[in-house]
Amino acid sequence: MTLNFGRFGLQAQSASWVTAAQIEAARKTISHSLKGAGKLWIRIFPDKPVTKLPPEVTLGGGKGDIDHYVFPVKTGRVLFEIDGVDEKTARSALRVAGHKLPVKTKIIVK
Numbered sequence: 001m002t003l004n005f006g007r008f009g010l011q012a013q014s015a016s017w018v019t020a021a022q023i024e025a026a027r028k029t030i031s032h033s034l035k036g037a038g039k040l041w042i043r044i045f046p047d048k049p050v051t052k053l054p055p056e057v058t059l060g061g062g063k064g065d066i067d068h069y070v071f072p073v074k075t076g077r078v079l080f081e082i083d084g085v086d087e088k089t090a091r092s093a094l095r096v097a098g099h100k101l102p103v104k105t106k107i108i109v110k
Helices: 020-034 087-099
Strands: 006-010 014-017 041-042 046-051 065-073 078-083 105-109
Touching: 006 087, 014 020, 020 041, 020 065, 020 087, 046 078, 078 087, 087 105
Parallel strands: none
Antiparallel strands: 006 078, 006 105, 014 065, 041 078, 046 065
16 A cells, blocks of 8 residues: 555554554554644554453353454555654654554655
8 A cells, every 4th residue: 555645654564453542552652752743644443343252151142242443454554644744753753653553564655
């Protein structure tokens, strides 16, 4: 995939499920690093529900309740895009955000 909105982006280099909490942690990190400058686009949305049964429940009770939501990320998917800041700030923000995610990431520039 390519950048559609911003000049800088964070691209996935491996595949994994990314939870809503992980996306929010990365978003907060980027927003904090940008200090109110620039614009951020989140290109993924966790719309896949994951169910889970409570502990020590026997089989045969059916499917469990929804526990959390995830987004199944494939290799090459652009996760976040940034524009309106200099390259040093953007790279720093995206690098730290990449550490919050369970996938290997790469910073791409338009």
